[in-house]
Amino acid sequence: MRTMIELTDLTFDYPGIRALDAVSCRIDAGSITALVGPNGAGKTTLMRCLCGLERPLAGRISVDGIDVIDEPRRSHERLGYLSDFFGLYEDLTVDRCLRHAAAAHGMRGALDGPVRDTATRLGLADRLDQRAGDLSRGLRQRVAIAQAMIHAPRVLVLDEPAAGLDPEARHTLATLFRALQAGGMTLLVSSHILSELEQYATHMLVLEGGRLLEHRALAGMSDQRRTLALTFSGDAAALAARLGARSDVQGLDITPARAVFDFAGDERAQAALLRDLVLADLAILSFGPASSDLQARYLATVGQHRAGA
Amino acid sequence: MNPELQRLLWLEFTPSRLASVLLALGAILGLGWLMDGQTIGPRTASFALAAFAIFTVAWGANQVGQSLLEEMRARTWDQQRMSALSPWTMTWGKLAGASALAWSAGLIALLCYALGHRDGTDLRWMLLLLIGGGVLIQGMALFGALLLLQRGPAGRSSMALRLVGGLVVAWAGLAFVRRDAGLVDWFGTPYPLLPFAAVVICLLAAWIVYGSHRLMCEELQVRTQPFALLAFCVFGTGLVAGFLIDADTAPTARLWLVAASGLVVALAVAYFSAFALRGDPLLPRRLAFDARRGDWTRIGAALPLWLVALGYAGLCALVARVAVASVAVPLPFDFILRVPAGALPVFLYAARDMVVLFAIGCTVRAGRTELVALIYLALAYWLLPAILTLGGAGALGRLLAPMPWIRPDAAALILLGHLGLAVAWARHAYLQRVRPLTAATGSRS
Numbered sequence: 001m002r003t004m005i006e007l008t009d010l011t012f013d014y015p016g017i018r019a020l021d022a023v024s025c026r027i028d029a030g031s032i033t034a035l036v037g038p039n040g041a042g043k044t045t046l047m048r049c050l051c052g053l054e055r056p057l058a059g060r061i062s063v064d065g066i067d068v069i070d071e072p073r074r075s076h077e078r079l080g081y082l083s084d085f086f087g088l089y090e091d092l093t094v095d096r097c098l099r100h101a102a103a104a105h106g107m108r109g110a111l112d113g114p115v116r117d118t119a120t121r122l123g124l125a126d127r128l129d130q131r132a133g134d135l136s137r138g139l140r141q142r143v144a145i146a147q148a149m150i151h152a153p154r155v156l157v158l159d160e161p162a163a164g165l166d167p168e169a170r171h172t173l174a175t176l177f178r179a180l181q182a183g184g185m186t187l188l189v190s191s192h193i194l195s196e197l198e199q200y201a202t203h204m205l206v207l208e209g210g211r212l213l214e215h216r217a218l219a220g221m222s223d224q225r226r227t228l229a230l231t232f233s234g235d236a237a238a239l240a241a242r243l244g245a246r247s248d249v250q251g252l253d254i255t256p257a258r259a260v261f262d263f264a265g266d267e268r269a270q271a272a273l274l275r276d277l278v279l280a281d282l283a284i285l286s287f288g289p290a291s292s293d294l295q296a297r298y299l300a301t302v303g304q305h306r307a308g309a
Numbered sequence: 310m311n312p313e314l315q316r317l318l319w320l321e322f323t324p325s326r327l328a329s330v331l332l333a334l335g336a337i338l339g340l341g342w343l344m345d346g347q348t349i350g351p352r353t354a355s356f357a358l359a360a361f362a363i364f365t366v367a368w369g370a371n372q373v374g375q376s377l378l379e380e381m382r383a384r385t386w387d388q389q390r391m392s393a394l395s396p397w398t399m400t401w402g403k404l405a406g407a408s409a410l411a412w413s414a415g416l417i418a419l420l421c422y423a424l425g426h427r428d429g430t431d432l433r434w435m436l437l438l439l440i441g442g443g444v445l446i447q448g449m450a451l452f453g454a455l456l457l458l459q460r461g462p463a464g465r466s467s468m469a470l471r472l473v474g475g476l477v478v479a480w481a482g483l484a485f486v487r488r489d490a491g492l493v494d495w496f497g498t499p500y501p502l503l504p505f506a507a508v509v510i511c512l513l514a515a516w517i518v519y520g521s522h523r524l525m526c527e528e529l530q531v532r533t534q535p536f537a538l539l540a541f542c543v544f545g546t547g548l549v550a551g552f553l554i555d556a557d558t559a560p561t562a563r564l565w566l567v568a569a570s571g572l573v574v575a576l577a578v579a580y581f582s583a584f585a586l587r588g589d590p591l592l593p594r595r596l597a598f599d600a601r602r603g604d605w606t607r608i609g610a611a612l613p614l615w616l617v618a619l620g621y622a623g624l625c626a627l628v629a630r631v632a633v634a635s636v637a638v639p640l641p642f643d644f645i646l647r648v649p650a651g652a653l654p655v656f657l658y659a660a661r662d663m664v665v666l667f668a669i670g671c672t673v674r675a676g677r678t679e680l681v682a683l684i685y686l687a688l689a690y691w692l693l694p695a696i697l698t699l700g701g702a703g704a705l706g707r708l709l710a711p712m713p714w715i716r717p718d719a720a721a722l723i724l725l726g727h728l729g730l731a732v733a734w735a736r737h738a739y740l741q742r743v744r745p746l747t748a749a750t751g752s753r754s
Contacts, residue, residue, distance in 0.1 A: 013591055013743075052530050053390055057591070058598055072530045076393045087384030089316070096319055103312035104392035147388065 004029035004155060004186040005050065010059035012045050012210075019045040020056065021210040027188065027203070029154075032181050034201035034218075035190040036298050041207040043190045044084060047157050050188070051081045064154045077106045080148035084159040084190075090133030094124055094143055097132050098150055105151035118150045121176060137164045145173075155186045162196055174199040194295040206301045214301045228270070229260045229290040234283035242280055246273075260290050311398055313389075317376060317406025326410060334360055334414050338421050345425070354425035357418040358439075365415030365443045369408040370450035376407035377454040386458070396525040400451070404518065408447050415443060434503045441511035448517035455524040459587040497556030509548070516541060532610035535617040538578065542621045545574035565632040571625035572652055576659050579618035583663055584679060586614060588670040590742050615663050619656075626656035651717045657724035662686065664731040671738035 005027035012020040019042045027033050035043050048054040050061055052072030061068040066075045089097055098115045107114060119125045122142040127135065132143055141164055149156055162170045177187055177200045188205075191197050198218075206213040218226075232239060236256050243249045243261060248269065252261040263270060274287050341356030342349060380386040389399070419439060423432055492499040493506075519537065526533045550570035554563050589595070592613060599607040629652035666682050673681045690710060697706035711720035 013594070051391055053387060055530055057595060069530075070532075073393055073395060076391050079391065081387070081391045083384070083387045085384050086388070089320075089385060090383065091320055092316070096316075100312055100316045101388070101392075103315065104389070104394055106393040 001028040001030070003027070004031075004064055005188070006060075006062040007046075007050070008060040008062075010046070010049060010056055010061060012042075012049055012054065012056045019210050020049065020059075022059070023207070023210070023212045024059075025205065025212060025215045027186060027205075029186050030181060030184055031202045032177060032187040032189060032200050033203040033205050033215075034194075034197040035188055035205050035207065036192075036194065036197070037207035037213075038302070040209075042210040043207055044159055045210075046207065047081070047159055047188065047190060051079055051157055052076065053081075077151070078154040080105075080151065080153035080156045082144055082148045082156075082158045082161055084163070086144040088132040088135075088140055088143055088147075091131065093129055093131055094119065094135075095128040097143060098128075098146055101147035102150045105153075107151050114150055114152075118146045121179075122146045123172065138166055138169050141165055142169070145176075149180070149185075153185070155188070156180065157188045159190045160192070161189060162191060162193065170196060171199075194298060198295070204298065206298060208302060208305060213305050226263055226270075227260060227290040228263045228288065229258065230277070230287040231258050231285040232283050233257070233285060234281070238280075239277070239282050242277065242282065248273075311394075311402040311406075312392075313394060313399055313402025314406040314409075317403065318409055321372070321406065321410040330364070330410055330414050334364065334417060337363075338418070341421075341425075349421060349425040351425060351427045354422045354427070357420075357422035357425065360418040361415045361422065361439060361443070364418065365408070365411050366446050369411030369415065369443065370446045372407045372411055373404055373447045374450035374454040376403050377451065377458060381458055390529055396529050396531050397522055399529065400518070400522045400525045404447060404451055404521070412443070430503060434507045438503065438507035438510055441507060441514045445510055445514035445517055448514055448521055451521045452517055452524065455521060455528065456585050458528065459524075494555060495551040496554055497558070512544070516544065532606070534606075534609045535612055535614060538614050538617050539621060542571065542575050542578060542618060545578070546571035546625075549574055561632060565629060568625045568629035568632060569652065572622050572629060572655065575618045575622035575625060576655070579615045579622060579659060579663060582614040582618060583666045584682065588667070588678065589613070590671045590739070592667075593739060594743060615666075619660060619663055622656050622659060626652040629653075651712075651720065654711065654717050654720040654724050657721055657728055661724060661727045661731045662689075664728065664735050665689075668731065668735035668738040671735070671742040 003026045005025075007026075008024050010020050010023040011018070023042075023046065035046065037043050045054065049056050050063070050068065052061075052068045052075055055069065063075050064078045066078065068075045089100070092100070095115060098118060099111050102111050102114055115128070116125065119128055122145060124139070124142055124146060127139065132140065135143065141161070145158070145161060148158070162173055165173065174196070177189070181187060181200070181202070187200075189197060189201065201218055203215065203217050205215045236254055236259075239259060240252065240254050243252055243254075243259065248264045250262045250264070252259065254260075263273065265273070274284070277284050277287075337356050337360045338353065341353035344352040344356075380389060392399075394402070419436060422439075423436065426432060426435070491502055493502050494500075495505065520541070523533055523537055546567060550563075550567045553566045553570060558566065589611075592611065595611050596608055599605075599611065633652070665685060666678075669681050669685065670678050694706040694710040697703065697709065708723060711723045
């Protein structure tokens with residue numbers, strides 16, 4: 001898969017604090033990467049550096065082959081960004097807000113089509129003549145997202161995009177992100193609500209203390225790695241031994257009634273594993289994907305890191 | 310159309326604003342017309358000038374500054390920084406868009422002034438002066454707003470001050486130019502005041518707009534090299550030296566005066582840059598990192614402007630120091646005679662102050678550095694020497710603040726000692742500031 005974003009030894013210092021410490025990773029085109037980590041992990045700094053809003057001490061950032069540090073303005077034609085604390089031009093109508101955003105991102109010619117299409121995707125078609133300052137919090141959030149994506153950027157970077165949205169709007173947003181991904185767009189989304197990210201994220205990038213702890217595909221992605229959970233009423237030691245002997249099982253976390261582990265295999269291999277466990281008479285009660293793959297992986301990664309430290 | 314210009318035109322030309330401006334302008338011009346006996350005469354011209362100063366200079370400058378500061382208050386500036394607009398497009402878009410309504414009113418006022426003017430001044434030069442002055446004040450507002458943007462949230466009070474300042478400068482300039490129709494002696498050549506002032510004002514307006522563009526480049530993360538600052542120092546040197554040199558000045562004395570002018574201009578620029586521009590306590594770290602990689606483009610772009618201006622000042626001080634030894638002719642002013650003799654100590658004073666300001670930037674929380682720096686300057690130049698002198702320790706006072714023009718070489722030696730101490734303090738303050746980083750990352754830092 002083609003690399004859309006490449007970070008190489010990205011280092012960013014605030015006076016007395018290292019916000020990013022030699023972060024390197026490659027993000028595939030067409031993926032939705034959940035950027036997660038505790039407060040102060042460096043998520044917003046990473047996003048702002050990626051968008052050319054902050055200049056790092058060292059390292060390189062490439063977006064769609066463009067060096068963001070050397071050519072920030074050119075890279076902005078390929079980038080869309082929604083800040084955590086965004087603002088709108090309150091005195092302009094939604095229509096004019098979107099027209100300005102499109103023109104400012106280098107779109108030329110008739111803007112009626114892009115404005116109408118973007119407004120429709122965000123459920124703003126009937127609000128185009130309304131002043132941005134008169135909109136509710138949720139609608140303002142949608143206008144801000146529309147401004148960030150009206151120029152059809154290759155990469156969309158969103159910092160807490162669902163903050164302040166009601167459940168229905170969040171669901172709409174998740175559907176929109178999946179549609180953008182299906183259209184080939186690459187998304188990097190930061191949020192503390194992991195269950196929400198799980199609805200659309202294909203990859204997870206974990207930061208803590210400015211360091212990259214993990215960058216991996218989530219369930220259903222190309223490497224077929226997924227987190228599975230099973231409940232049982234039999235012998236935990238026998239189950240642990242059985243699973244531990246398999247090369248396609250890793251990260252086993254077992255309690256007297258439940259086991260969670262990473263499984264590297266397709267659906268047929270998953271069915272074969274279940275058959276194997278049932279035939280071994282291990283009293284399996286339930287078997288399937290862990291209810292919250294992202295949350296489980298995040299907690300496991302951060303836990304391992306802190307234990308190591 | 311420039312998207313930023315378009316956005317600001319949407320905001321400026323609303324029916325209610327247009328009606329208010331036309332009403333107010335009509336009232337001012339109508340009053341003059343009535344006082345002239347219902348004809349366009351000298352009083353109408355005076356009222357038109359007042360209208361121009363109110364609408365274009367004061368209100369226009371306020372609109373230009375606010376157009377930028379409002380972006381920060383409304384948190385839309387990141388969106389603008391994420392746009393694909395070039396720094397120049399953004400600069401002229403803001404300048405022209407935010408002042409479009411003010412200029413519309415101002416041009417109507419200038420038309421009335423042109424029709425009614427009877428004061429004997431050359432109308433073409435007067436119009437050039439007024440338009441150049443309007444651009445200069447508005448450019449200053451944009452420049453000031455960009456400086457405030459670097460420093461975080463800014464209140465309206467600063468804009469109000471700028472507005473009042475703009476009015477005062479505009480009125481003072483107009484009164485001076487209209488009252489005195491004499492000549493200006495520049496490099497020994499007499500020039501009529503009005504054309505000379507008009508050209509200088511237009512050149513300064515061009516410089517302030519270009520300076521705004523350079524600050525905009527910094528805001529938009531576009532790297533620039535410090536050549537523009539050096540060019541401005543050369544321009545300032547020439548402008549100031551022209552007033553000091555006359556037809557009778559000997560060639561060596563001319564060199565002396567040019568160097569002294571350069572020193573004064575460069576030091577003004579250096580102090581302004583050190584106080585007004587955003588400081589970076591991590592600067593040595595960035596420079597060292599880029600130097601290790603041999604990335605001279607980045608080093609040039611990262612150099613603080615006060616350092617560049619200080620370099621220019623150092624060059625001028627050296628030239629003045631060399632020239633002073635060979636000059637044997639009297640100079641026009643006694644004060645000017647003394648300054649070149651003390652050029653090197655004056656430069657060393659500034660170098661010491663710049664290093665101390667950097668150390669303060671490393672030590673003091675952002676936002677308080679200016680206040681602490683001002684206290685330092687007051688202590689170093691005035692309070693401590695005065696206390697020591699009054700307390701009978703005059704020798705110690707002279708060690709703290711040696712006079713550059715009394716035994717300049719001794720003063721230079723003492724100030725070299727000051728500079729050494731300042732560098733040691735700055736190094737210590739810097740290491741304290743970055744210690745958490747070096748502790749966390751070891752040799753990689």
